[in-house]
Amino acid sequence: MRISRKLVGVGVLALMTGCSTLSSLNPFSSKPKGNQPAPLVDLKGSMAVRTAWKLDVGKSQNYLMAPAVADNTVIAAGGNQIVRAEAASGRQLWRIKTDADLTAGVGTDGNVIVVGAAKGRLLAYDMDGKQIWKAQLSSEILSAPAIGEGVVVARSIDNRIVGFDAKTGEKKWTVQRTSPPLTLRLAPGMIVHDKDVIIAQPGGKLLSLLLATGAPRWELEVGVAKGATELERVTDIGGAPVIIDGDVCAVTYQGRVGCFDLSNGSARWTRDISSEVGVAADQRFIFVPDDKGSMFAYQRDSGTSAWKNDKLAYRRLSTPVSYGRAVAVGDYQGYVHFLSREDGAFLARAATDGSAIVAPPLVVGSNLIFQTQNGTVTAIAVE
Incomplete structure (x- = not known):
């Protein structure tokens, strides 16, 4: 889930801010x-x-603002607005303005809508758009909050993870994890599964916490840091992990893609790759674009390479999504490319508004939902 390939790190931020490399790594x-x-x-x-x-x-x-779905509606946010619309028709149900620019979202469980706002504020609304509580985190929020078991989980950029009561906003628990000296300015994703929340971490790790207490269940390394310099050793997870049939799958920058046993974190398989965005999964394949714009498909059960399409090189591909006989992926010009899930051949292409697609897409009924950086939410019907 790429925000920007800017590098941030304690003690090196001032030095890196002046580095000419950073301007060339800006996906926006x-x-x-x-x-x-x-x-x-x-x-x-x-x-x-x-x-x-x-x-x-x-x-x-x-910022990376990704839409969410609840009760056949789409909830999307951008700037200082949150909108809820019917998923089938796009008919707007309500639109509200927040009192601060938004930096992360949308998180929802169908009862509560939560977004991150400027200066580390966490804002919660009911499904009619009425604000019900707000909370303050220790630093900027880039990752969309996750909600489950009546708990809102939010992560700030200093890698502090906090659980709040979804109804009242009361703080229930806090978990602090250390970060490597140098990390990408990403929005590591979180996903709720049963009574746990699985959280992507800087340094290529996945962390599973109990929603009720924040107690850790397991922690694993998706990517292993390599190289002599801190820059070479950056191996942050891009996007959110994906859960399918007892596996959790994820990918890292300058690292690996892999699937792991959801119950204990043990590795099923891993393959070397570098990606800043998340994976897509279906019953047969794991799909992942690398940071050079090639799309890869791996057999989900073994990690064996199924195919590669390198015809979208350096188009800064988004997290993909699998739907029917296609896998769809957005690019920096707002195009959505449909590739065959069987062999990677091009099937179709659709345009949005010309600005980058960096948010992970949604599948809602027969529509695929993409949100661009200019704030256009587009539903593409596959016929």
Whole structure:
């Protein structure tokens, strides 16, 4: 789940701020610098796709704002707005303005909607858009909050994880984890499963905590740091982990992609790759784009390579999504590319608003939901 490939670290931030490398690693620039993105070729599409509806929610700026789904509705946020709309038609149900610019979201369990706001504020609303509580975290919030078992889990950029009562906002527990000296400015994702929350961590780790108490169940390394310098050893997890059939799967920058036993964290398989965005999974495959724009598919049970498509090189691909016979992925110009899940061949392409897609997409019924950095939420119907 890429916010920016800016590097942050205690004691080195001032030094790195002046480094010319950082400007070339900004996914929100109008055009990538360095390696030029692959041009798009004309397609004779074998899959029919169309735009079902669009909705404007406000620009995300340099933050990752991802929509969420609840009760056949889509909840999206951007700028200082939160919008709820019918998933099938895009008809707006309500729109509210917050008292601060938003930095993370959306998290919901169908009862509560939670977003992160400027200066580490956590804002909670009911499903009608009425604010019910707010809380203060120790630093900036970049990761969308997760909700389960009546607990809201929020993570701040200093890697402090806090559990709040979903109804009252009362703090229930706090877990502090150390971070490596140098990390990417990412939004490591969280996912609730039964009574646990699985949290992506800097340094390539996954952490499983009990929702009720914050007690750790297991911790594992997805990526293993390598290299002589701190820059070479950056191996943060990109995006949110994915859970499927007793496995949890994730990928790291300068590290590995792998699937692990959800009950104890033991490795099923791992493969070397570098990615700043999350994986997609279905019954047969794990899909992941690398940081050079190639899309890879691995057999989910063994990790054996199934196929590779390198025709979207340096187009800064988003977290993909598997749907039917296709896997869909967005790029820095707001295009959504549909590839065959069986062999990676191009099936179709759809345009949004011309700005980058960095948020992970949603599947809602027969629609795929993508949100751009300029704040357009687009539902694409696959026919």
